[in-house]
Amino acid sequence: MLFPLLTPSAVAATTDVPDTVSVDGLSFSRADVAGAATATAERLGGVRVVAVEATPTMATVIAVVGALLAGVVVVPVPPDSGSAERRHVLDDSGAQAWLGPEPADAAGLPHLPVRLYARSWHSHPQPPAGHAAMILYTSGTTGAPKGVVSTHGSIAAGLDALAAAWRWTADDVLVHGLPLFHVHGLILGVLGPLRIGGRLVHTGRPTPEAYACAAGTMYFGVPTVWSRIAADEHSARSLSDARLLVSGSAPLPESVFRRVAELTGHEIVERYGSTETLITLSARVDGERRAGWVGLPLDGVETRLRPDPESAGPDADDLPHDGESIGELLVRGPMLGAGYHGRPEATAESWLPGGWFATGDAAVVDAGGMHRIVGRLSTDLIKSGGFRVGAGEIESCLLDHDAVAEVAAVGVPDDDLGQRIVAVVVTAAGHDGGDDLAATLVAHVAERLSAHKRPRDVRFVDELPRNAMGKVQKKALLEAP
Structure with missing residues (x-):
């Protein structure tokens, strides 16, 4: 059972607080979530697969939970997806309708709105553990996005394992402002509190100011979020009373790890x-x-x-x-x-x-x-001059230099070396890219790591291409002239 805390008996036995789930300022109690999701489930008879325009709203939460209660497969769709990507996801998944927020581009499918204030307290048969719960699409870095089938049992097992590792309990208040169309923001960040208990505060956007005002015990963020918090001393110090700060979806720079620890007291x-x-x-x-x-x-x-x-x-x-x-x-x-x-x-x-x-x-x-x-392996394991070099080690070393704000190390084809290590750098405020800085950064790596790990070329850019989860799109860098 994925949501034991949303069953009628569990809700009736709970002294509910008014803001168990808060999304961008709108708050529902656990009873509200259970009642609205159950009412939504009752409208899905005969539907097997639904798409959800995964905006950071209460309507998205109710749509996802309602469909899961009904045993209907959920396909979260990024709100900013282009028409070709959207059509691929809808066709590939076999989605029969949209549920919840009205999509910007329905692509010919009917739309079933969520009635946020409808309530039902009927019990629904629980889908078996092996029943498909979601089809989540990959970022498509190696071709068209592929749909990954997660089951009710796999989601429950994953959340329970994290609860054990993090001592995540019903006493926790989880705060984040992450997108609701992928594992981090949706499965961990929404389904986690609804399975384990406690409160959820979704801030709409993951800004340092919003995190500082939320008074949580647990905070989720991607490295971009933590980097911005590390640069905002007042907001960072406001997180000192939290129990746990968690980062994922991309590598966290060691400099950010150290700065957040310095300001908050939390590693x-x-x-x-x-x-x-x-x-x-x-x-x-x-x-x-x-x-x-x-x-x-x-x-x-x-x-x-x-x-x-x-x-x-x-x-x-x-x-x-x-x-x-x-x-x-x-x-x-x-x-x-x-x-x-x-x-x-x-x-x-x-x-x-x-x-x-x-x-x-x-x-x-x-x-x-x-x-x-x-x-x-395809972009971060660089084979240069007979050596196997991890891009992450080079990136961490360069991020320790004051002149580097962001960096991506890639291996470009080279007739002599096989692959030549290239560092693509966004400079920190007050620093200008140029030949002198490039030479300084090459020497910085050569002094701290093995000589064969030094970049053979340094390129300066205004920003690195990233996807919605903050991951650098290295294939775009390799394809750039």
């Missing part, structure tokens, strides 16, 4: 996951939090490091956990999705025998089981 908890797997690794609330490392396997999760089959062969042994060997991270656990919707060949490439999922991410694991994600 940020980093965690790792994907659309396909939900969250599988995290620092523990009572364990080590090491800048740049994403922690230990959650309860029920196992990991392996697979060597590069091009160099080691398909039957090579797994790599050692020595904190240095870089390999592809494989994971398995009860929170993994059920595959790519309608794509058996793509599913077979990533969901391997024995329940393992090939993440496509390069990682290292130390002797204590701590994991560090080097980056994507």
Whole structure:
């Protein structure tokens, strides 16, 4: 059962507070959420799959929860998606209607509005654990976005494992302003409080000022959010009374980790996951939090490091956990999705025998089981002059220089080296890019890391291309002239 706290008996037994769920200023009690979602579920007879224009609104929350209660598969759609992407998602998923917020482009599908103040207290049969709950679409960096099927059981298992790792309880107040169309903001940030208990405050937008005013015990953010908080001393110090600060969806710069710790007294908890797997690794609330490392396997999760089959062969042994060997991270656990919707060949490439999922991410694991994600194998593992270099290590080193605000390291084709390391840099305020700074940054890396890890070229840009979750789109950098 995904939402045991929303059953009529559970709601009746609870002394409800008026603002259990608050989204951009509109507050509902748990009874309000249960009643409105149940009323929504009753309107979905005969519907198998619905799309939700996932705006940060109460209507989105009620639409998603109502559909899940009814056993209807939810397809969250980014509000800013272009017409071609939207049509692909709708056609690929088989969505039969829109539910909730009125879409900007309905693309020919009927729209079922959510009645926020309708209430019903009937019980609905609980979908079985293996029943599809959502089809979440990947960012499409390697072609058309693929729909990942998450089940009721995988979502419940993933949230329960995080509750154990973070000691997340009904006493917590979760604050975030993340998008509601992906794992971080929707599954963790909305379904988490509705399963585990406690309050949710969604700030509409994840600004430092909004976070500072929310008085939460837990805060979720992507690195861009934490970087802005680190630059706003007053807002950052307002988070000192929180219990847990959590970062995910992209690597957190070590400089931001240190600055937030200095201002708030909290070392940020980093965690790792994907659309396909939900969250599988995290620092523990009572364990080590090491800048740049994403922690230990959650309860029920196992990991392996697979060597590069091009160099080691398909039957090579797994790599050692020595904190240095870089390999592809494989994971398995009860929170993994059920595959790519309608794509058996793509599913077979990533969901391997024995329940393992090939993440496509390069990682290292130390002797204590701590994991560090080097980056994507396709763009972040740079093979230069016979060496295998992780882009993340170079980026962390450059971010320690005062002149660097943001950076992405990529490997571009080179006739001599195979790949040439290029650092794409956004300069910090008060610094101008140019040959002198480029030479300084190359020397900065060469002094702190191995000489073969130094960039052979430094390019200065006004901003790095990012997706809605704050991840740098390195393929766009590689395609740039």
